[in-house]
Amino acid sequence: MRIFESTRDKKCQASASLAILNGLAEDGGLYMLRDLSELKIDLNSILDLDYYQLAELILGKLLDDYTAEEIHHCVHAAYEGKFSADDITPLVKVGDVHLLELFHGPTSAFKDVALSILPHLVTTALEKHGVDDEIIILTATSGDTGKAALAGFKDVKNTKIMVFYPEEGVSAVQKRQMETQTGNNVCVASIKGNFDDAQSSVKQIFTNHELAARMKQNHQQFSSANSINVGRLMPQVVYYFKAYADLVKRGEIKLYEAVNFAVPTGNFGNILAGYLAKQMGLPVAKFICASNENNILTDFMNTGIYDRNRAFKKTLSPSMDILISSNLERYLYMLCGYDNEQVRLWMNELQEKGSYSIGKELLEKLQSEFWADCADNAKTKEIIKQCYEANHYVLDTHTAVAYAAAMKFANQQINNQKTVVLSTASPYKFVGSVYEALTGKQEADEFSLMQKLADLCGVAIPLNLAKLNELPIRHENHLAKEAIQSFVEKKLGEKQW
């Protein structure tokens, strides 16, 4: 059985299913596998697999204390009949690049791919271990994780889910998606503060040992639906292989030819999943790490210095408005050769002075695998318009940031490999910004704009969004960030939410 260990302490260990139940390692580090080299996927053998078979193969290797039957059950329960595309994550050619559309799930965001399966991995783990604790999922969200997690965990036995989002930091559609969530085990609250405030508060609650001990007595324990949870991260590895197989089957590339992946990045989960795919044998030339005006990762990849001492900006791609990219910690752990001690030092520095530096040697290693760029709001809008005019394809604001980076990468001829751009949301989720980019017109009511955008571009509104403004609002909690913990404790005492 493969053992996950904390990025900060190798003595802090768990099997895959326990890592999923725990969410965060107890020392505050992230669970990770030490070595993925034994997990190589034979590329030739995946060409004929459908999404389900591919997911079973890959998750079977990564989460190997689940039986094949358990993984089979989780994969089918997650995806069958839940996505509007038969192949779950379709690849479409747009101009010179290929867009990997990850937004055909129940909430029209890429996070559905992982959050559709996570609840099944959690409940299966509870059964496996005979744990009769109730799992309380605590989630900080910049918008998309929240709704996708609520939809995934809604009415799932022995679980409850609580979501915190920044009041001013999400689109009107995202906000409404969360406020209208049904289910007797769900709770949603907005907070005064930004995503980093929400994420830090949640992490603090996770590592509060005194609270954990009290909960244990009441047969409750926390877990996470953020990409700090390996059950959230690993399902994202699958679609990188799927995209590659599609390129080969369509004759776009030869088997074993390397490709680039351009990823709109916030918490570094999506791009890290790609990096794991590479460790498992996927031929990747470069990962193009694309940021919005919160371009801390662009700076980091160019200088080797991660410095969060800067202003947090609200942008048109709110799901990427993040200054502390949690999953970068997992990459650092791999980059420095699984040196937990080193990772702990960097994370302490980040905590204490807001920055750390990885040095020249590691920076060079990083730059051999990653290339980073950022796009501001003006550039994002310009790209949406350009891409529509050239290809009659509407990008959402997040995907546009990655598309812009991919264009620049091609122009600068960093390499000549084919590029796949990960498309992370339906343009209808960010319809106000997208409509403005296309027409120059600003309108306040995002809900009537959806129909206008549909009329303009001829792409159907996803069903889950079409009737959103008619649904009753069920959640109206607004909190100061200092009040999160006491709110959580109060809710823990309530039988039904």
Ligand SMILES: *Cc1c(COP(=O)(O)O)cnc(C)c1O
């Ligand atoms: C979450 C999200 C991202 C960023 O993904 P990370 O895994 O956090 O880097 C990009 N685009 C959209 C639409 C998202 O919801």
